[in-house]
Amino acid sequence: MKLQGNIIIPEAKLTQYLLIHREYDDKSKFLAQAGFSQNNPNQLKQAILTLISTHDAVVDRKDKYGTFYQVEGNLIGINRILAVVTVWLKRAEDGNIQFITLKPKK
Numbered sequence: 001m002k003l004q005g006n007i008i009i010p011e012a013k014l015t016q017y018l019l020i021h022r023e024y025d026d027k028s029k030f031l032a033q034a035g036f037s038q039n040n041p042n043q044l045k046q047a048i049l050t051l052i053s054t055h056d057a058v059v060d061r062k063d064k065y066g067t068f069y070q071v072e073g074n075l076i077g078i079n080r081i082l083a084v085v086t087v088w089l090k091r092a093e094d095g096n097i098q099f100i101t102l103k104p105k106k
Helices: 012-020 027-030 041-054
Strands: 055-063 066-076 081-091 097-104
Touching: 012 041, 012 097, 041 066, 041 081, 066 097
Parallel strands: none
Antiparallel strands: 055 066, 066 081, 081 097
């Protein structure tokens, strides 16, 4: 199934987490391989939205916060394609679908 409805990708998740260097669990170097940086967070957002519109979501688990999904596929970058897994939460409180994180597919 495709994730549909009110899709939320917080700007801070992109600019203050994924696209900045972190000592632990850094994803910025991985994303930089495809041309994503602090200078173009909207391009990363669009690539994530394209990914979920073209790949099926699989239920990962459920808890009091809602249902967690994973969407695996190719994130189309500016100069390279990256194999990724994205994690989403369909919130129990309002049914909105929120982006949680992205990681390289192993």
